[in-house]
Amino acid sequence: MQNVDEDTITQIVLARHANAADGRLRQIMTNLVQHLHSFARDVELTEEEWFKGIQFLADVGHITDDKRQEFILLSDTLGLSMLVTALNNRKPKGCTESTVFGPFFVEDAPEYKNGDNVANGAKGESCFVSGKVTGLDGKAVADARIEVWQADSDGFYDVQYEGLAGSQGRGMLRSQADGTFHFRSITAESYPIPHDGPVGRMLQALGRHPWRPAHLHFMIEAPGYERLITHVFRSGDEYLNSDAVFGVRSSLIVDWDHHEAGQAPDGSESATPFSSLDFTFVLNRLNANAAAGAATSKVVSATA
Ligand code: BEZ
Numbered sequence: 211m212q213n214v215d216e217d218t219i220t221q222i223v224l225a226r227h228a229n230a231a232d233g234r235l236r237q238i239m240t241n242l243v244q245h246l247h248s249f250a251r252d253v254e255l256t257e258e259e260w261f262k263g264i265q266f267l268a269d270v271g272h273i274t275d276d277k278r279q280e281f282i283l284l285s286d287t288l289g290l291s292m293l294v295t296a297l298n299n300r301k302p303k304g305c306t307e308s309t310v311f312g313p314f315f316v317e318d319a320p321e322y323k324n325g326d327n328v329a330n331g332a333k334g335e336s337c338f339v340s341g342k343v344t345g346l347d348g349k350a351v352a353d354a355r356i357e358v359w360q361a362d363s364d365g366f367y368d369v370q371y372e373g374l375a376g377s378q379g380r381g382m383l384r385s386q387a388d389g390t391f392h393f394r395s396i397t398a399e400s401y402p403i404p405h406d407g408p409v410g411r412m413l414q415a416l417g418r419h420p421w422r423p424a425h426l427h428f429m430i431e432a433p434g435y436e437r438l439i440t441h442v443f444r445s446g447d448e449y450l451n452s453d454a455v456f457g458v459r460s461s462l463i464v465d466w467d468h469h470e471a472g473q474a475p476d477g478s479e480s481a482t483p484f485s486s487l488d489f490t491f492v493l494n495r496l497n498a499n500a501a502a503g504a505a506t507s508k509v510v511s512a513t514a
């Protein structure tokens with residue numbers, strides 16, 4: 211009979227996992243238990259604090275449904291999502307860096323041609339976006355599949371509006387033969403992540419704000435290259451240094467030029483002021499091993 215006490219409990223729990231058939235599961239659960247127990251010892255966790263933590267996680271679960279993923283939001287705001295992104299997307303210098311996926315991607319967004327307006331009625335100042343997709347060797351990547359999505363000027367994604375028919379501020383287009391692409395949209399603004407639930411209360415208790423700096427989301431795929439999930443951030447945004455989800459990488463910050471009314475980059479006349487930006491996305495080549503896995507991998511998407 212083993213005596214369970216504060217000194218023996220960790221090893222006793224770990225011994226129970228010794229027969230787990232899945233070696234990776236055993237490794238993950240061993241580490242998790244060790245870290246959880248160390249954490250409780252380090253902070254001398256009280257029973258009251260333990261119960262508060264349990265209640266918090268229950269609240270996170272209760273508000274989570276098919277439209278709102280509070281657990282991912284919790285992971286995002288604790289920096290875990292960005293850490294996992296960084297661990298899994300190491301690439302050679304010069305490649306465009308990856309950042310958090312976020313909860314607002316939608317499969318099967320409408321397909322657009324170069325030059326089209328993906329805003330499709332979303333509120334905001336016009337923005338003309340141009341870019342190029344290349345490999346690390348600088349060669350153009352033609353026919354890359356480019357998904358873009360963004361919030362409107364009120365800080366909401368289309369999926370956050372109840373009963374909105376159709377997509378706004380999102381779409382799919384393809385790079386042209388020379389790797390370039392261009393589309394029209396609206397000027398992204400900084401916005402707060404959903405903060406009316408337990409994660410919002412946690413941020414407030416920690417003296418943190420819920421804001422993300424203005425950004426456009428991109429997901430770019432092309433045969434022979436790793437899928438790139440990233441953002442382009444707007445230089446000068448006041449939240450670049452305090453992104454609520456730690457997604458900013460300095461290489462992803464670009465100037466969004468402001469223009470008075472007049473001729474737009476696509477040759478049309480804009481009666482109102484507008485912005486423009488240009489960004490080159492450098493994709494990493496798939497190696498032979500990764501190629502087999504990537505062919506079957508699927509994006510995990512959730513809506514918050
Ligand atoms: C976003 O950028 O869309 C996002 C990322 C993480 C949490 C919430 C929103």
Ligand code: FE
Binds near residue numbers: 312361422
């Ligand atoms: Fe976003």
